[in-house]
Structure formats: structure tokens, C-alpha cells
Amino acid sequence: MTHAGAKLTPVWGIGFVLAYQTAIVGMGQTAPVLAPVAAAEIGVDAANVGYFTAIVFGTALFSSNGVAGLMARLGSFVGSAASLLTAALGVLCVAFAESVWMIVLGAMLIGVGYGPVNPLGSRVLMRVAPAGRRNLIFSIKQSSVSIGGAVAGVVLPALALGFGWRAAVAATGVFALIVVGFAFPTRAAVGDDAEAGASIRFIGPLKVAAAVIAEAELRSVAAAAFSFSMMQFGFMSIYVTLLWGWLDIAPAVAAAMLSVSLIASIAGRIFWGWRADGGNPPLILLGLAWCGAVSLMLMLLMSPEWPLFATTLFSAALGFGAMSWSGVLLSEVARIGAARKDPAGTLRATAGTMVFAYLGGLLGPAMLSLSAALFGGYSAGVVAIAACMAATGIALAPNARKTSEMLEARDDG
Template sequence: MKGAWSVLGVTLAIQAMVAMALLTLPAMAPAVAQAVGISAVYIGIYVAVVYSGAIVASLAAGPAVARFGAIRVSQAGLLLCAAGLVLSMAGTPAAIATGAFLIGVGYGPVTPASSHLLALSTPPERMSLVFSIKQTGVPLGGALAGAIVPGLQHLVGWQGALVAVAAACLACAAVAQPLRAALDADRDPARPMVLGHLGRPISLALSHPGLRLLAGCSFVFSIAQLSLTTYLVTYLTDTLSYGLVAAGLALSVSQFGGIGGRVFWGWVSDRGLGARRTLALLAALMVVLSAATALLEPGMPDLLVLAILLLFGASAIGWNGVYLAEVARQAPPGQAGLATGGTLSITFLGVVLGPPLFGALSGLFGSYRAGFAALALPTALCLAALLRTRRDVQAGA
């Protein structure tokens, strides 16, 4: 288990940095939108472009990891995220969109790469916990973005904030270099990168009933997660009259809820509740808390608002580790990276479609409340599917 914890530390740091890169611009969306001269509602399009790149990269991740090694692929991801942030400094919609796509291409292969490393080094009975701890890197990166980026924007401007996060990504890639030889020892430099094989991960995910259910639920859960992280700052500033720094801190609170949630739900799943029942419980919480977020009003006590957002983060951001560990468990032997890439491409499709739909619905009704309220319906359908599957398994036992 000692080796697993070492791998965990490396993958956690890399995951946090690419997540921070992804959420850097959303964390200061009102200021960037004003500088560029567009509506902040278009931040959903930005996130969709990011995850369009992530879909492509996640499908290529399995062959890339096999050929170049998981650490080298992760380092390349960090470099691409840094390049995307720097390109976005140009301040034109075209440059920001291109930068977003590069960030997505950098973000996409990191999770399959880390799943490859952790699946090899983690005992099966600890998988949910270890994968959940590693996946705390995503909300940790979001918390860092929410806590640091708005303040940086006030100090050095939004372009200076982009440069600072890009530099942090480069530093993380450099720190990982001494570990590359040992952790990438299983790479096969002769492994071909064949474009025709990019459909194999999706085929694997859709042909396996358990993986198909997990991928479908992750599609919906990712809509809830990214709608929360993408629009929370704008919702709080526009609807609840929060200042940008206060709204950024509230985003950090939701992300810290996700950090604690990922570890807690992984522990709960490993301790006997099981992955599917844990995911069903999380779906139920998302239904309640998305509705509660839609009902927030100006003048509500800050502690009450933060408590709701903390719990919303714990559920809407806390599901990933349990999900990824279950994908690794159900994947055919030696194909955890391939299965993760296939299911993640469907997860990322939810992110591509979800935030723009959230923004369009909010624009149609003239309030971000409509978007948060609408999240309850698809998560309720996931809850029903998970409960029905659980009953089918028990009936066939």
C-alpha cells in the first residue's frame, strides 16, 4: 500500500493543477466578460469548448499512456493547460475559445493516466477510498481557483492571473519529472497511435451493462457538477448581490465540500454501502440541493447559504471517486485506462452539453434560478435507474 500512497500524491497534485487551470477563467467570469465585451452567460460555451477538447483527449489517452507512460502524458497535459491559459490572454473570443480547447486537451488524459497508475498499485478493497482521495484534486483545484484567482485579478488583472496559474502548471510538470522513469517503466515505445482505435474505449463502455449504467449516470452528474462550478460565481453576484471576492470564496466552500465528500463517500462505499447504493444516495442529495440552491434569496444569512453550497458541493462534486473506482473494478483485466477513457468521454459529453443548456435556460427565463431548478429532473431519473438496477440485482440473486 506504501507504493499506492506515493502514486496517489503525484496524481493528486497533477489533477489539482489541471482542474485549477480549467476553472481559472470561470472564477473571474464577470470581470473577464466585461473586459472582453460579452455576456457572462457565455461562460457555459467556454466550458463546453474545454470539454470538447477533453473528449478527444480522453479517447486517445489509453494508447498514449501505453506508448509514452502515464506521467509523461500527465506532464503533456499540464503544458497544454499552460499554453491554453497564455493564449487566452489575447482577450478575443477566438483566442479564448482556442485556449479553452487546448486546456481541454490537457485536462482530458489526466484522469485515465492516473487511473492506470492507481489500478496497478491499489488493493481492490481500498480502491474507492484511494480513487476518491485522488479525485479530490478536482475540487481542490476549484477551491484554489475560487480562493486565489479573484484576488489575483484585483492585484494584477485577469491576464496576470492567467499567467500565474500557467506558471504553476509548468512548475507541477517539472516536479513530476524525477518520478517519470520509475512510474512509466511499463510504457511500450513501439505501441502505435492508431486513430482508428479511438472508438474502442466508447465501444467497451457501451457494450458492458455495468459500465453503460455508470457512464449514463456520470453524464447527468457531470451536468450538475459543472453547472454549479461554472455558474455559481455569476449567480451569486447577479442574483444575490455578492461581491466577486465573496462569491469566489463561496465557490471555494462548495469545492471544499466536494473534497470532503469525495473522501467520505469513498470510505462509505468501501465500508459496505457499495458503489451503486452510494451513487443513488448522492443522486437523491443532488435533487434536493439543486432545488435548495434555486431558492436562495438576497439577504439570507451567509452561513445558511454557505451550508447549502457546502452540501451541494459534497454531492454534486463528491461522486467521481466512487464512480471511477467502480469503472476500474468492472473493467476487463488490464483495461482500466481504456474503460476509464470510454466512460469519461460520455461524462465529458454531459459537460459539453450541460452548461450551455443551463445558460440558455437561465437566459430564457431571465434567471439562473431556472437552471439550478432544472437540474433536479435528470438527477431524479438517475436515482430511479440506480434503484431499479439494484432491485434487479437482488431479484436475480
Template structure:
């Protein structure tokens, strides 16, 4: 195998990991920082919702941007945006926090379409599902890194200094991946894509870039089912990742380092889960059935987190967070492997951006709804318990649909 596939995997994994670090940092900091700025810790959910809203819109155009300017260049833009978002948040003013969250969303919305473009070019066809699954481990790796490093940075300096240190690190990696641009893009690809992609600044040109990929995905039944399931599962995943630390610190009395370390430890299991479930889907179980089973399992796991008594031991809560990690944070590899199987290679970036729109819609809804329900009920535990119903019902619907006979998907068939 030539060096290009492994370089492609390394670059896409690094970008995905660091984008996740940037987006997760506010949630890890929230319990300690919120008293200093005079807001409740649950209000970080609104910042995360704003970030996902920005990511939704950015992702829709991400495929066209990647084809027009090159996926490595747009990956550099993603890391730059994430660094700027962290730096803005370091200002500490509410307006700067909102602006920073929006820019973080821009950085988080671009990596999936750019990675799809890079990996569809360079990943070996026989291992494409595995490569996408490994790339998707960047999210739990980023969460784990944040849970370990951010409290340590805050222990030796202020929270604003911690944000600036992370921003500098992201900019350093941004410059490093630029050195791989010629290997991963080639000289002619971006120019050719620019000539072929809609370049008009008119409303019609924007419609083709932003809305047409979404229409294609929703018009094709298999990708439509995937997209809707991803919305619900992302709703659950983002709620779990955003509010677990606050639940453990504020209702179970754990210290911030202990609460963050439980979140970080659980992510190791989700890394194994993402790769393992992708392998299972390739070898033994139909992806739709596997996604349905994961939905039921994540619903049960999240509900059990909410039902755990306030004096539950750290080992008990670790076991429950591990169960959430291998379900609610590990479905993504199966999702992307199946998406790549369903659509032709030239539409992978567009379809990824479009399905990501609905996935991130779940992120927006999850953070905002969870924060609202915590404000209404005064309890993180109650909301975690109720949250488990949604993915469980979705999983049952997927399992029921998978039992009905239908045409099997084939590589190269797809929307529109």
C-alpha cells in the first residue's frame, strides 16, 4: 500500500479529533467557569446548540467547498475556525462566547465532508468502511483528550489561558497538514472541481450548493432513513457528552477532575466500539439492523445513568458511562460506512454534508432541549432518564423496518 492512504487517514483523523476537542472544551469547563461569569452550567447547552446550528449550514456547503478549493485547504480552514472560536471565548464576555460558539460550529461542520473527499480518493476500496470507522474515532479521542487535558490546564493557569493554549495547538497542526496538500489533492483536482461546481453567487447558485444535496439525500429512501436515524442518535449523543460532567459534579458530588476523567475513560470504549461495530456491520449484521439494536441499547444505557442514585460509586457510574460510550457515541462508524456503500464515490462529499445537516440538527435540538428541561425540572437525572426513550423508540422502528423485504442497496446507486 502506498503512503497516501495512511497519510489520508492520519490527516482526517487529526482534523476530526481537534475539531472535537474544540467543541467539547466549553462543556468540560462549564461547571467550574459558569459561577465566574454568572450563569448556570446548563446554559452551555445553548452555546453548543449555536455551534451545531452553524455546523449544519457550513456542512451543507462543505462538499462544494472541498471540491472547489481542495479538501486539505478546507480542512485547514476548519482548524483555523476552531482556533478562532476558542480565542473568542477566552474574552469571557457573553457576546464573545456566542460568537466563539458560532465560529466553533464552522470548524466542526467542515471535517466530515472534507474527510469524505480525501478518503474516497485514497482509502483502498476493500477497506473503505474500516478507514471511515477509524476516522470517526476522532470524536471520542477528542472528548477523551479534552477530559484529561483541559482540567490539567485549568489547574496550572486560568480558564482563559487554557483556551488560548488549545487555540495555539490547533494552529500548529493546521500548518503541519498543509504540507500534505500536494500528496492528497494533486495539482489538477481542485481546479477541475471548481470548473464543474456551481460558482454563481446568485440565489440559484446558493440553492444548488446548499439545498440540492439535501434534496438528493431525502429523495432516496435508504439515505433518508440513515439521515433521520442519525438526527435522533446525535440528539442523544450530544446530550450525553454535553451534560455528563455537570450531572456528575452537581448531582453526584464528584470533583471536576474525577467527573471529567470518567468521561475521558468512557471514550476509550467508544473508540473500540466505533471500529468494532463497523467491522460487525461489514461481516455479520446488516447495518440497518445493527443501528436499530444500538438505538435500543443506547436508550437503556442513558436512562440508567439518570436512574443511578446520587451516592452511586465512581465504579458504578464508570460502568454506565462505558455502556453509553459503546452505544450512544459509537454508532457513527456504522452510519458512515453504510452511507459510503449507498452513494457513488463522486457524491460522497455532497451526501455526507447533507446527512450531516440532519445529524447536527439533532445536536442543536439535543443541547437546547436538555438545557430547557433541566431549567424546568431542576434535575439532570430526570432529564437523562426521559432522554433514553427517544433512541430506544427509534431503534425499534429501525429494527421493524429492517425485517420488511426491500431492494438491497448497491454501490453506485443513490440519490438523484
């Protein structure tokens, strides 16, 4: 692996990864945020918006590992530019859509671009992040998920009001092109990590999933990634539509509540990343899993009688707690991958874990939309996801106990 001109400049690397993931997430949030205003024009039911997110993550599930070898050969920065351009082509399809099939094609292209974002981002951060601050820096990086979603929740409705929803969708692609322009200056500052001899053979998700399951240290982390993703992306895909329907509030207000939750999760990710660097990461994840289970059950109590401040408080609490998981989890995965005797170990371990994360991202929104179709509402799907979060909290208990014992032994030594 080459690192031509490598300076390992943390600010350049962290800043680019943050912008890269923000752009990808913003493009993925176009349909969930704009569904109430765009659905009627295209001739679809806004309650089916979860299927868009399911298609994005279903495609990302394949592209995350399927193109991992190609990403290793191109290097993190050329690879990220390619993924941004692919996703931008997807939002262009959505912006010009006249039928549901163009929306499906757009979702698939966004998914292809979405797949490599965490493997590539983790690979860059493992090179530039100090070991003692790794959880914090990964959590800052993962705050881009919240930044992208929050900005989408505030800016896209405003753009749609002023210029139409199609222009709002296209604007996310323009931002992606701006980020592409910074890929090559960042490569010059941080150094290239392209591997000229890396195999570009497509690897299917089943083979990768089997390898992750066979590795004990990754297995429990991957299972947690599945449940957390099901909760987070299921919530993000339907929250605007849910509040619009359950609380009888304007779509713009509902989108603002999503932004409140996502902004709170930025603070939560940074706080929990800081706590994990000084303590027990599996215990942090265990606590966040139980926060998710309880929060989702409380969501069932929502009604039009709720005052706006109560909805705002709930949205913020959900964001600060359960939706702040990913930085701590991905830092653990990167640590496991970096210990391998493989220059692309972090990329491959993260890509393998993302099979489970993207599967959760696929099933969560689909389950909620299916719940709406079969039972006339989201309640059954919310209960099912809450049960998965509780099961994750139970499953992580042995890992948290083992890590606690290791920390005690280290301190005693």
C-alpha cells in the first residue's frame, strides 16, 4: 500500500470524511423529508416512503462489499469521489421522476454510492486518528449522519417551498459535486492509500456475512449494528410522515422535529464517543440499546393532544440516546480490523459489518411501511423494532462484562 506524500493531517482527513458522509446522507434523505409534498405529484402514497429507504439500503448492502476491492484499488479519495458521483446521478433521477420507476432507479443509484461510505471513511480515520481519541473522532465522523439528516429536514422543505421539490432534490446533488472537488486536494494533504494489486472481484454479502459470523469478536458487534440500523433508519424514514399523520401538524413542522432529533444526536455521538474512550464501549452500546427500546415504546403514546414542546423534548431525547450509537460501534469494528495482518483490514472489517447494518437499514423502513399497509398504522412495526433493541441490550451484556473485567485487570496491574 502506498502513502505517497502522506502527512497524516487529521484536520484534512476528518473534515473531508465528515463532508463526504454528510453529502451521501443528505441525498438519501430526499424522499423521506419531501414525501408529503412530492408523493401526490408522482402518484404514490406518502406512507410508502419507507420502501425508498429500504431500496437504498438493500442496494448499499451489495455495494458495500461488492466494490470493496475496487475501492481499495482506487484509494479512499478517488473511491469516495466515485461513490458521490453515483449517488448524485441517483438524485438526478429522483428530481426528474415522472413515475415510481424513476424513483426506484434513483434509490438504487443512491444505494450504490451509499455502500462504500463507512468502509472508506473508517479507513481514512484509522490512519489519522490518535488511538486514545479514536471513539471520539469516529463519533464526530458519524455525526455527519445527523448533520445530513438535520440539514435535509430544515433546508429541503424551505427549498421546496421556494423553488419546488424537484429543485430541492437536485440541490443535494450539487452539494455532492462540491465535495467531490475537495477529494483530490485532501488526497494530496493526507496521502494516497490506493493498492494497485487489490482484487476487484465482486464479493456477495452472504459470503462476507458468513465470515463475520465466524469471527467471535465481530459477531456480536455486527448483530448490534443490525438492530441499531433498523431502529435509526426506520425512524428517519417515517418520522416526518408519522408526526404529520399522528399529531396532525404541518409537514414543515414535522420535518423540523426530525431535525431536532438529529441535531441532538450530534451532541449525543460526541458525548458517548468521549465516554467510550475513557471507559467500556460495549457497556455504552448496551445502555443505548435499552434507551432505544424504551423510547420507541414511548413513541406509541403520541397523540394530537401532545403540546409541541413535548414532541420536541421527545425528539431530542431519542436523538441524544438511541441514535448516537454508530461512532462507538464503528470504532470497535475499525480496531478489530486494524489488528488483522491486512493493509485493508479496517476497510474489509467495516464493509463486512455494514452488511448487517445495511440489512437493518433495509428491514427497518420496510417493516414500518408494511405495518402501515397491513394494519393501517406504524404501531406494530414500532413494537417489533423495540423488541429487537431490547434483545440487543441483552446480547451485549456478556461483552460489556468481559470488557469491564479486562479494564479492572489492567488497572490492578
